[in-house]
Amino acid sequence: MAIAYFMAHYPRDFFPINNSGDSAISFCFIFLYLVFAGAGAFALDNRRNA
Template identity: 70%
Template structure:
């Protein structure tokens, strides 16, 4: 059996990567639904350059970048801001309580992305490959 600190040292970056990957997959689904109507909602796609279109682009492209672990910190920071904006513009006016205004996902995404912007991507990220390549050069 590994000592407890070794176990944490080995698994903490891996679990951070799992959190990053699963969050990104869920986030990509929101963007693909807005921009590609997949999974289908049956409503019209947003017109280019509208608020909903920008949200979809951030969610789809930003989600893919976070999934790959590429430019994770700045992208996650931008996405945290998008989710804060989405909460205060779209959810908070409906009701004070997140469970009643449908904003719980926006709050969770906001704080997970804020955490990723500080903690970094964890294991299995292209950021790590870029960093090791720039150190070797």
Template identity: 80%
Template structure:
């Protein structure tokens, strides 16, 4: 359809917006666990598993915002979110709307998409030739 033909040229920028905005939201999960910022219920004494998740969310999120090592980081974070869903959310209820796992599922599949799509525009990976 002619109405949408011109949009294809903006695809790398739309992909960059998806990567950056998703990563910024993901960083927030890490900062809440690590620094209680923003203030919430997820901070405090953490198990080794929670600490690992917090470091992945914070550090991996920063790397994705920068578009640095996008594909391997996205693969790792996609797996983290799959594990988080099945360990923390699925046992509560089969339905994501009832178990609070909506975000984990969305993060998992967005990161999995980035493994295949790459970082898009505005990424340090593009300067590295990755």
């Protein structure tokens, strides 16, 4: 999503509020958080019946 932001939105303006890049920046940080925090309660391993 960071690459998408810099390729599609950054050429218009740097700030996301001015170049309609709000969703790209939001998804970038959400995905980055999930990489380091893990899925937690949303993990598929929690859905298995043992």
